[in-house]
Amino acid sequence: MLTAFVKSLVETHSHRPARSGCPVNGQTNGQTNGQVNGQVNGxxxxxxxxxxxxxxxxxxxxxxxxxxAFLEQFYAETAPFEPFEQRLRQVRDEIAETGSYxxxxxxxTFGARVxxxxxxxxxxxxxxxxxxxxxxxxxxxxEDVAAECVEHLRLTTRGGQIRSTITVFAPDRPGxxxxxxxxxxxxxxxxxxxxxxxxxxxPRNVAFTERVSALGWQPxxxxxxxxxxxxxxxxxGARAELFEVxxxxxxxxxxxxPDHPQFADLQLRWHAVPAISNMPLVIGGIRYSAAPFNGWxxxxxxxxxxxxxxxxxxxxxxxxxxxGLDTSSVRTLWRDRALVxxxxxxxxxxxxxxxxxxxxxTESERFLTHVANERTAGRACPTDWSWIVPPLSGGLTPVFHxxxxxPDPDLRPAFLPPVxxxx
Numbered sequence: 001m002l003t004a005f006v007k008s009l010v011e012t013h014s015h016r017p018a019r020s021g022c023p024v025n026g027q028t029n030g031q032t033n034g035q036v037n038g039q040v041n042g043x044x045x046x047x048x049x050x051x052x053x054x055x056x057x058x059x060x061x062x063x064x065x066x067x068x069a070f071l072e073q074f075y076a077e078t079a080p081f082e083p084f085e086q087r088l089r090q091v092r093d094e095i096a097e098t099g100s101y102x103x104x105x106x107x108x109t110f111g112a113r114v115x116x117x118x119x120x121x122x123x124x125x126x127x128x129x130x131x132x133x134x135x136x137x138x139x140x141x142x143e144d145v146a147a148e149c150v151e152h153l154r155l156t157t158r159g160g161q162i163r164s165t166i167t168v169f170a171p172d173r174p175g176x177x178x179x180x181x182x183x184x185x186x187x188x189x190x191x192x193x194x195x196x197x198x199x200x201x202x203p204r205n206v207a208f209t210e211r212v213s214a215l216g217w218q219p220x221x222x223x224x225x226x227x228x229x230x231x232x233x234x235x236x237g238a239r240a241e242l243f244e245v246x247x248x249x250x251x252x253x254x255x256x257x258p259d260h261p262q263f264a265d266l267q268l269r270w271h272a273v274p275a276i277s278n279m280p281l282v283i284g285g286i287r288y289s290a291a292p293f294n295g296w297x298x299x300x301x302x303x304x305x306x307x308x309x310x311x312x313x314x315x316x317x318x319x320x321x322x323x324g325l326d327t328s329s330v331r332t333l334w335r336d337r338a339l340v341x342x343x344x345x346x347x348x349x350x351x352x353x354x355x356x357x358x359x360x361x362t363e364s365e366r367f368l369t370h371v372a373n374e375r376t377a378g379r380a381c382p383t384d385w386s387w388i389v390p391p392l393s394g395g396l397t398p399v400f401h402x403x404x405x406x407p408d409p410d411l412r413p414a415f416l417p418p419v420x421x422x423x
Contacts, residue, residue: 059172061099062285066412067091070284074110099174100286102137109133111283111413112166112291117374118414120407121387123363123399124295126370127164132156134167137288142233145169145179146243149186149231149277149292153249156294157273160251160355166293170236171286179290182232182240183208184418186275186292187250190219190227201225203311208232215242225313226252226269233290253353257345262322268315270302270346272355278418293415296356298363303343304392315342343392360390364397371404380405 071091075084094101103111109131117128134155136148148167156165170178184205191199191206199206200223209229213219217230228250231243251272257263275294280287307313316338320327323341325334350357367388374381383404394400 059174059177059287061174062095062101064092064095064285066285067095067101070107070111070413073114074107078106078110080106100171103283103286105135108135108137108168108283112168112281112293115281115283115413115415116164116293118382118411120382120384123298123367123388123390124358125381126366126373127295130164131293132163132165134165136167136169137171140170140179140235142179142235142238142241143243145181145233145235145290146231149181149233149243150246150249152292152294153186153245153273153275156275157249157251160272160353162273162294162296162356164293164295166281166291168281168288169290171288176236177289178287179233179235181277181290181292182234183229183277186231186277186294187245187271187273188229189225190223190229192219192223201227202306202313205229212242215240217242225267251355253349253355255345255349256352257341258348260323260341263319263345266315266318266322268307268313268345270297270306272297272350274301276415279415280418281413281415283413287416296358297350298358298360298390299343299347299350300360300390300392303346304339304390307346308339308342339392360392361397364388364390364399368398368402371402380408382407382411 068088068091071084071088074080075087080087091101112133113128113131116122116131117125119125134148134152136145139145139148148169152165152167156163172178188205188208189202190209191201191203192209193199193206201209202225209219212230212232215232219227228245228247231245232240233243234240252269253272255263255266255268255270273294274297275292277290277292279291280289281291281293282288305312307315316335317327319338319342320334323338325337326332327334347357347359371381371383381404384407385399385402385404388399388404390397390399
């Protein structure tokens with residue numbers, strides 16, 4: 001459960017819950033939502049390019065002190081075959097010659113897992129040591145990155161038995177940035193702003209939908225509420241390109257309610273894998289700007305935020321009307337009742353479809369187990385209380401009644417905030 005490290009980390013809302021590790025299957029064969037591109041020999045074909053590239057980010061040489069500190073941590077927590085002093089000399093020599101160095105597979109795996117462990121906003125960190133790390137650090141071309149992102153989705157989905165996974169692409173090097181994935185997540189639904197200002201689809205993604213449309217992406221006709229957005233990827237020194245996400249790589253769950261058959265008439269669904277794709281991973285001074293990772297969903301992420309928030313799908317008034325609730329005053333607690341039933345429908349539907357999903361009560365208890373484990377290991381457990389406490393029935397969960405170690409923005413390895421600039 002990487003809940004994102006998880007998606008939780010990129011949401012802008014102050015109380016967004018972290019992904020917990022992270023529909024009926026809505027997959028279809030055939031054409032996907034856009035007509036920009038298609039698959040070519042199993043790879044995703046590039047789409048129209050931007051008219052001109054933005055300014056390239058500056059990539060300074062690796063700080064030798066950061067590399068040294070990481071190697072000390074790596075050797076303290078693992079048992080590498082190579083002697084520490086020998087490895088340290090290799091790294092120092094490589095930095096002196098090239099301005100950077102290359103992580104061993106073991107260092108990369110350890111660094112990615114510890115970055116998850118250090119994620120103060122993630123409630124699913126108990127599982128940090130089980131993160132599957134896919135080393136694709138030799139890849140820089142957008143078409144190769146796109147193909148591996150699709151493969152990431154296929155491998156992590158496993159028919160609903162979601163596995164926490166990260167795919168790490170080529171790092172930034174001095175004077176030469178690595179590839180970048182500009183999507184917030186590998187799977188996101190488009191948002192279309194109508195002439196009257198009303199949004200059809202996901203309001204969170206209106207700006208991104210407009211950007212990819214300007215690059216040539218064509219939404220389906222008519223546009224739907226759950227149209228898959230294409231991947232927007234740029235390589236070193238290159239303009240951004242678009243790549244279609246095949247429908248058969250995206251597992252979706254159709255939402256139903258166990259007690260109200262009419263809930264199905266709302267035609268709601270959500271995808272199974274929350275894969276964050278725009279947060280740089282920093283290990284030992286090396287920055288991997290493209291390193292998509294996922295866990296599995298926490299029920300409240302979808303039911304109490306994505307579908308419920310007024311600036312997202314805003315389904316609470318609709319659900320309240322469907323259930324016949326008295327909405328004449330907030331004092332009837334109709335919002336609270338609708339929120340519970342919407343989240344219940346999400347949990348029920350994922351369970352019925354056999355898709356892995358955590359619930360906020362169980363995950364809260366497991367998070368406290370993680371905190372205890374870290375203390376036993378002699379480590380601090382930085383925690384952002386406002387993100388750990390669930391947005392539904394927070395006071396009923398054990399994480400509500402706790403004090404935690406303050407988040408440390410300088411703690412490394414780490415996942416950093418998204419890069420805003422787009423090439």
